Amino acid sequence: MMLHRISDALFPVAVHGRLLWVYIAAALIVGVLGLAGLMSVPPRYRKLVVAGITFLGGLYFSLEFLLPHQPIHVGAGTLPGSAGVAHFAEGLTNAKPSVADWAMIIGSFALLLGTSNLFAIHGKAVKKRTPGWYNSLAFFISFFAIMIVGFLKDSPIHGLNYHAAHTIQSASTSLYMILFNGFVQNLDATMFSLIAFYIVSAAYRAFRVRSAEAGLMMGTAGIIMLGLVPVGAWLTSWLPHTGPLASLRLESITYWLLIWPNMAVQRAIEFGLAIGWVAMSLRIWLSLERGSFFDRQL
Amino acid sequence: MVNWLAAHSTSVAIWAGALCTFGIYTVLYKENKFYRFFEHIFIGLYGGYGVYVTWAEVLYPKWWKPMAEQGQWWWAFAAVVGSMFYFMYSNKHAWVSRVIFGMFMGFAAGGIFREFYEGYFPQIGSSMKPFTGGYANILSVLVFYVILLAAMSYFFFSFEHKHPMIKGSAAAGRWFLMVGFGAMFGATVMGRMTLFIGRLNFIIHSWAPEVATDWHYTWFKIASVAILVLAAALISYLAFRASKSGKTEAPE
């Protein structure tokens, strides 16, 4: 009881005012100390630490699923200990929202990973004036431009008079819309749509029926390409909508191909993938992966 | 200026969009500097936007606000744990990042028991299709089983495909797989073409009306003609240079 009170006093649910920053600073210091402790683990134990953490990480969802959530009844009573296990399993389920919060926040901290890589590459290009360095400069300008107007549009700058703050905010909103709707959206959409052109040229110059199996694939593809779009229905619109002949309408053939032969093939692939996935998850979870890379000293 | 921007931001965005679209499409003629330039702008904007949105929509409401404004001080630990990702750039302590990556990988791997059960048990169950009903249904079910079993047998690796039954079944399996791949091929072509049609929709139904509106201004007419002449000159110069050097450039 006493211990409980001490721990409540030391670790309150919420702190306010200046004390909050003391707590935050203390937490950061404790965290950094922990990190320093981790960094000083001698090399031969490092692999063990990584394997252990990986295993613990995997334990959460697997136990949450595998443990019984209700006491196991044996005859009139319950299996000794099973009530405790069920209680523990329920606790794991109830922790899901907290786990979601932590996963989302820690995951978001990884956001600068890709960015720092890009910064390194383009920073070097600008510094050394390698050919095309102005492109790298454009990278930096556009990176900061959208980020800054994004922040400015959301929160007014403190310490400015109302009018100036309002003007800046309004201009940022317009610029943000131009950068996002004008540039980001159209550049992304256009980059993606380039593949359509590559399909066109490949269709003419590379897709060859070199074998019967390629022929079977292209034949199926042809039927499905026609049957999915309105022109397919139009091609066989002279067939009746009902009766045995209706099943020969192109859209009916397409649909049958999709829900029977295609479904069977996809399921066969899915089953293979599923088992492969179980195997890969097990190898990762239990750190079983071997090979030159995984055997390297950490 | 601010007011003009606010009133015309939609038009400006559409013009910028058209510029980007054509700038990227120049790569279809030939790999060139414009394309590289727009590509870099895209990477920059996307990265900067990602930082902004992750802060504004995830980290601020879910982390900073509870910690700094609602007094939940223990969220400070999240920053320490999150910083572990960045050890991958250190030569000496790169392994610390393996700890946090390992945790996330383990986290994903531990879900496999639930995912297999919820994801694939219904698939196993629905693969149990009775041979009943009309001839059409029995035929479809038969097709289903022949294809399912043959295609699965193709992916057996620890049996020699010498037994005539396995050999025949595996060979047939590869054939049947082609039907599935054909379906994927057709659907993929459809998807990719849709994206290009989306661009056409933008050019024809968003940008073209803007051009029509601006055509009323004399300066616009002059500018358009000037740009067209310049573009024609540039293309003919490039073509001339290419023919002089006598090299056929490699298509991209």
Added chain:
Amino acid sequence: MNLLIKLQNIDRRILYVLVAIVLSVPVIMRPSKHPDFVFPEVQHAYDTIDSVKPGQIVLLSTSWGAGTKAENEPQTQALMRHMFAKHIKFAVMSWDPAGSEITFQSGEQVQKDVHATYGKDWVHLGYKTGAANAIISGLAENFPRVMKQDRKGTPLSELPAVSYVKNYKQIGVVVDITSVGLMSYWISYLTTPKHIPLIYCPTAVMSASAYPYLDSGQLKGMLNGVMGAVQYETLIGRGNVATDASATSWALSAAHIYIILLILLGNLGYLAAKRAGIHTGGSRLG
């Protein structure tokens, strides 16, 4: 014969210009006619949304951005129109950073068109990132805690469309509108265990591999790319309105015929060259 062989070396830029011209025609004409057929999977999607009870919301999980807007936006907007018309409340969430802004704009567009109100008829919960399995299983247990606020920063309790949502019991349908593979997480962590119908709106590229899940009932319906959207438009009574989707469906018809012709021509040339003994690259192996 010779001509066919010569045609093999046709400049690809000519093919590009041709495809742009061929596809522009239907886009400029913008026909309002929608296709005559509706696939059962689209009908099932419609019926499932239609039967959502009051007191339950539809959760639209979007994981698409500008790259596949042409495919996913018509799906999103067709579904939104249906729900606005039937006064079914819905919440949008985005797994794509750019998608958060784009889907919000899509919603605003439709909302303006049908005179709906943000907050009362729908909300946008913003961008989510991190381990998808943790987030999905978390929101099933405690929706307001994991979602917290909408993308404008308003707490969920002040938004009538979702203020009553406590956990999975108030989620009537989940719709996954996507260009990446998140479906298996929804299936494993929410829809199959809690018996919530899941509707899948993938890009066409991913559609063929969804059929096993439709067969098993883990997916209640599917809108396959823009063709799914155009069929859905027919169902919600917009079969005679000229939309981007209807124009796209006809442009796609042209595109597919063009590509099939190209493949046929290319293969005729290949055969001709083979007969003439010219090596055009590659040979059959194995």
Added chain:
Amino acid sequence: MTDFANPAAYVVEGLLVFFILWKIFSARRGQDLFIRRIPGLSVLDEAVGRATEMGRPMLYAPGMSGLDIVGLQSMSIMSHIIKRAANYSTRVIVPLCDPVLYTVAEEVAKDAYATQGVPELFIPEDIRYLTNQQFAWASGVVGIQHREKIATAFYFGAYAAEALILAENGQMVGAIQVAGTPSIIQIPFFLAACDYTIIGDEYYAASAYLSREPTLLGSLVGQDYGKLLMIGLVLIGVVGVTLVALQTRFHALAGVNHVFNEYFLKYFPRST
């Protein structure tokens, strides 16, 4: 919580885990496991032979793979190809798009030449890091295909839309092309434009076959047992549901069906 009460989940998943771990550990203890020859692998040697005949270099493109399982397996296939090529002194050009995988590739290539006793054949410039941008990488590879007039192209690894671009241009320079990828969506394009394609799971089998890595081999064999288990479940189920459906006509089946339902069918949710 009804969803935890399905005992079949424990039985089926337990068996899967058992098969996989059992085979992995017995492979590690040195048990010789059999993996059938993958048809695509005999093609590899033929393709190397053709480049040698023509006296032109080969291209080995690992796609968008990074330092992950797919990328590392691509490296073991690359090692095999380089060893074959080293025997005939044929050049292999390897363009990469991941800076980390690039360093691994360099080491693997150097090792491969050294193993064949020809370390002097290793040309550092042939293992190239181009860029980490998808389409920029693709156009870099296309440039190599045309400039070097490659005779043979291998595409092994994780692929996205660039698959199509590479395969088309390889076809144009008249190269023999062999592809293998676990990225299912790209397989149709490889099938249409390449001479031989290794499909889906075969990719993992191919690299396990070539590397003889016990964990991979064991896992693969264990997975086969798992697939057999699934086929077995489905087949028992078919008999069961068909008998249940026939019960309306043959009432004598009631007893058998009761057993089927009680001990098997009810554990596998079916939508009808």
